[in-house]
Structure formats: C-alpha cells, structure tokens
Amino acid sequence: MDNQGQAMKAKIISAGVVIVRRHAGEFEYLLLRAYTHWDFPKGVVEEGEEILEAAHREVKEESTITDLQFKWGHRFRETGPYGPGKIARYYLAETNQETVDLPINPEIGRPEHEEYRWVVYGDAVDLVSARVRSVLEWAQEILKYEDFEE
Secondary structure, three states: OOHHHHHHOOOEOOOOOOOOEEEOOOOEEEEEEEOEEEEOOEEEOOOOHHHHHHHHHHHHHHHOOOOOOOOOOOOOOOOOOOOOOOOEEEEEEEEEOOOOOOEOOOOOEEEEEEEEEEEEEHHHHEEEEEHHHHHHHHHHHHHHOOOOOO
16 A cells, blocks of 8 residues: 555544635636635545545535636645544645526535625735644745746
C-alpha cells in the first residue's frame, strides 16, 4: 500500500477547492455557508476516488461550478483534524464562472448550503473559522505574487 493509501485509512479526508475569480482589480474567494459556518466547497472522498477527482465532484455538486483552472498546480493545504479523525485537503483554482447555484442534494432533500458569497480576502478572514482561515492565508500567500490582469 502506498503512503496515500495508508493516509486514507488513518483518517477521513474531505477534498475541496479554494475557488477564486478576478473582479474589480482583485481576487474574490467563493465561500459557502452551512448554518453559521463559512467554508470552501468540499466533501468526503468516496471509496476508490482520487482526492483531486473528489474535489472537482464536490465543487460541481455544491456550487455547479465546472470551470476550474489549477493555474498554481496541484499543491494543496490540509487542515488539522476536526470532528472524529477528519481532515480537509484544499486545492487552489481560478474560475471565470460567475454564476453559482446551490442545488438540492438528493440524499438530504435540500441544498447543503444556505448562502454563497464572492468576497475579498479581508472580508473572508472575518467570516471563516480558524481552521479555514489557515487555508485562506495559504491561498492568499500564493495569490499575492500573481500578476493581476482581468
């Protein structure tokens, strides 16, 4: 068994994407709200599924975004444990897709999230928890070196 396979057995991995878009001269982050918690699109990796493949699937299922450009490669940031042995792995991608829908999840009969927002970094910092903030800071560190052209 390879290291990734061993890691998968040791913990439950949620895969997600920090999605950004260029707007009015700066990057905006897509945040989704479930109850009072703001986060990036993410969900549990299914058996036999690659982590990046799960991240793509979860973004589509939770936001309907299918246009993801991994301009910064496939590097990722993982959170510390939360819940019973769970961690979240986030990748960074850009989209040109402005429209976001919060579709009904057939398993629960309602959307998984009540609201979405495109927000600049300073506003995102105020909305997210400490666990998510570490991922946001990681993404912002990468993006600050980006030449900005809309």
